[in-house]
Amino acid sequence: MGMIRINNLRFHTFNGVLPEERRNGQQLAMDIAIKYPIETKVQHDDVHETINYAEVRAVIADFVTTHSYKLIESLANQLLNTLLVKFPTVDGINLKIRKYSVPMPGIFDNVEIEVEGAPDGK
Template sequence: MDKILLNGLMFYGYHGLFPEENKLGQRFTVDLELKCDLSKAGQSDRMNDSIDYGQVYEVARAVVEGEARNLIEAVAEELAQQMFEAFSSLEAITVKIDKPGPPIPGYYQSASVVIERERNYAK
C-alpha cells in the first residue's frame, strides 16, 4: 500500500493527568503515516487525487491543540478518527504522539504512543 509520511508536526497542547500539565501545557510532536492508493495522483498530477498535506496538518492541529485529554492515547485515537472522517481515500493510519519530558519520576527524553488503525475500525 502507498504511504504519505508527515513527520515532526509540532503543536502546543494541555494533555496530561496532572493539573500543572493542564494549566501550563507543553509541546507535542506528531508523526503520521497515511496509507492510501496514490496511483491515480501519480498519473494525474492533481491534488484532488491525493490527500492534501496542509489539510492533514490542520486536522492534527485541531485535535492536539483542542480538548485537553488525560492520556496521549486518547489524543492519538481521536486524531485517527478525525483523519478517517476528513479523508475518504484514507485506508489506514499510524499515529505517533511524542510527549517530551513527562512529569514522572526519573529522567526521560520523552514518552510516546503509536497506534495503527484501519478504515473498517473507524466509527
Template sequence: METLDWITVQGLSATGFHGVYPEERRDGQQFVVDLELGLHVVTDTDDLHDTVDYSVIAGDVVAIITGEPVDLIETLAGRIAHRCLAEPLVSVAKVRVHKPQAPMGFTFTDVSVSITRSKQ
C-alpha cells in the same frame, strides 16, 4: 493482500494541555505527532484531488493537539487517527504521539504512543 502507498508527515508540533496532572492542564506542554497515511496514490494525473492534502490534515491535527484536553496520549492518538480516516482516500492511519516533557521524575529523551487504525 492490498498494497498501499504511504504519505508521511513527521514532527508536527504544538502546545497542548493534555495529561492527568493538574499542572499539565494548567501549564501545557509540547506534543509532537508523526503520521503515516496509507492510500492508493494516483501518480499519472498530477492532480491534488487524486490524493490527500496533507497540509489540511496537518492543520486539523494541530487543532486537535491544541484543542479539548484529554488525560491520555492514547486518547489523543485515537482522535488524530479518526480525523485522518475521515479522508475518503485514506485506508490506514498510523499515528505516533510524542510527549517529550512528560512529568515522570526521571531523565528520558521521549515517551510516545503509536497506534494504527484502518477503515476495514
C-alpha cells in the same frame, strides 16, 4: 502501497493527568503515516488525486488545540478516529504522539504512543 508521511509536527497542548500539565501545557510532537495507493491514484499531477497534507495538518492542528485529555493515549485514539472520518479514501493511518515533559523520574527523551487504524470497510 504508497505512503504519505508528515514527521515531527509540533504543537503546544494542554494534556496531562496533573493539574500543572493541564494549566501550563507542554509540547507534543507527532508523526503521521498515511497509506494511500499513490501508484494507481495519482496519474495526472493533480492535488485532487492525492491526500492534501496541508489539510491533514490543519485537521490535526484544529483537533489538538481544541481538545484536552488526561491521557495522550486518549488523544491518539480520538485524533486517529477524526482523521479516518475526514479522509475516508486512505487505506490506513499510523499516528505516533510524543510527549517530552513527562512527570516521572529517570533519564529519557520522551514517551511515545502509537495507534493505527483504517476507515470502516477497509
